[in-house]
Amino acid sequence: MSGPVIRVEGLGKRYRLGEGLRHTALRNLLGDVLRLPLRVLGGGGRASHAPPSAESPAANAPADAGPAINGNSRFIWALKDVNFEVRQGEVVGLIGRNGAGKSTLLKILARITRPTEGHAEIHGRVGSLLEVGTGFHSELTGRENVYMSGAILGMRKAEINRKFDEIVAFSEVERFLDTPLKHYSSGMQMRLAFAVAAHLEPEILFIDEVLAVGDASFQKKCLGKMNDISKQGRTIIFVSHNMTALRALCTRLLWLEAGRVKESGDSAEIINHYLQNHRVENLESIWNDASTAPGDDRVRLRSVRVILPVENTDPITVHTEFRIEFMYWNYMPGSVLNVSMILNNLEEACVFSSISDFEARPAGLIRHTVEIPGDFLNAGSYYVNLHIVKDTSIGVLFHKNVVAFEVVESESVGSWYGKSPGVVRPKLRWHSEATGSGDCAVSTAKNSVTPSPV
């Protein structure tokens, strides 16, 4: 068996908090030096309580230039005690929340920044794709940018020459090859950039969130290409928030939390643990005491619950049918009340709103239930806003984000690992048939279709 191609031992990276201050450090230094004579001359005035030596620039440095010398609180460990090994041909995914250290780890392995302690050993030619279009310049033409970007990503000129036609074909921008990049649409720039990156052939590839940009078909192309690369026995370390892609592509996952490896192992297992840890879900809100519940002397909210089918305790998938139940106390017997539910997604965009039936309600607890069909919502996080409305026009209660739930992808469709595009993902009735020889007028007139002899 081949040994590990990447070995990381005790890796740590410490950042100074407020690193940006270093840009102004010169100003502080100059300022202190320039102020020095003034201080010495007028020293007796304001600062009479302090001994003269405390007024020197050196004594002032920790206060002004902050990061210079100070307690441990000034530093933050973005990574600490990270140990792992990667064997040849493995595709290892890094997951974790923002700020968990994923990108820092990738940057150290890609040699963009240096570790503070520990070390890593890498066997083989390394390529890093931390961004699509590294080295692109808007004044250069598409052709020139292919060479520049290729060279920056680590290709030899001869190698670019050899692959040039292939890259151009992959990018689908042949016609604009001699047009400056600034006249390209962002989609075209992206395609060209990815075409260059896709033709890198290092033994080890580091990829950071490249898939987070671009449209669905572009993401699909990226993922497909990564799949090809991993099948060629090359090693990939890959940062992403796309669970479906991670599950499908990675042989193993490292879960980072607060700069340390929290868990590592089989993709599906780690993803499950991770998702359990990071639920945005709030499946029910219940107020038992009417006096503190939201509302006033007209209505008060009792509860809002997301109710899953009894047999289904797993996460809500795109296929799951479920219900949302709203309960409230009515203090206005006989008034016409209805609830209106507004469903927002993570981007705060309204997915839809729906209104209950309205009729005169008696005093006491009122319950409304709405059914959300399966094969309707797309994967994602959803928030429910609630309106209780009197006489179909007067709002008597509004509650924002009263419950939240998450809809997850159930499995990949064909070779496509990403989220389907679109706000909703309804299952629509499709009719497909072969319609004969191609003569439209004839085939539409027919009721039954005979298979064409192809």
Place this chain on the structure above:
Amino acid sequence: MSTVVASEGSTYLPELPVLRITPPSRWWVLPAGELWEYRELLYFFVWRELKVRYKQTAVGAAWAVLQPLLTMLIFSLFFGRLAHIPSGGLPYPIFYYSALLPWMYFAASLQNATNKIVENQNVITKVYFPRLILPFSATLSGLVDFGISFLMFVAIMVYYRTEPSWPILMLPVFLLLAVLTALGVGLWLSALNAIYRDVRYVVPFLVQFWMFASPVVYPSSLVPAKWRWLYGLNPMAGVIEGFRWSLTGTGYPPSRMLLVSSAVVLVVLVSGLMYFQKMETTIADVV
């Protein structure tokens, strides 16, 4: 397919380059081998710079000639005709242009190198390559403009029917000295500017001040002989006098001044390399 790769894996693994990533420590070593490995990228940076510099300009690379030419005319008129600065018998256009050749190269390289790191910060934070390539490329791309403006100098020589003699053979030495000076100072400025953005605003003054501390508008013979060695601490003084002497064959070869200049260049260059590489280890966290 996959079985082939697996069997290959065990055989070619030992030949793979091994990379060790460690906390910064050995920053005084010149990574000559690595620079050589990345020579094509250096070429591409120079090429991109030249491509971009004259895109969307009306006369393009003619600026490389126009700048020294117009400066030479202004100097000849004001310092020559009006101020009567001694030119050692040389026609003023030749006297000034021969000094402006290395000086303009030097000044442009400094300004270029200063901005190099900041200009490329999006690349620096996304991909690894020896950062030394950036100031190197600033120094090298200036040589192309130097070459173009040198052709203009040949035309001026022909116009004044001045023929170079054997000292012209020494020109490559002075050119090398100019390149090394520009590189040494450029290393310092680009590294400093990455950390203190003030440097960008200081450089134009520095260049202007430095020009008057160099024999560009006057001959170094105006400097009292007993201070001449001190004057040589400015390496560009040796370079410019050397250029005048080797291109026109008149004046004196800068001998002792040249020795002092070379020593200073060596110190600036080595310390610049050291400082740049010290800065390089933290650059991605700072820019």
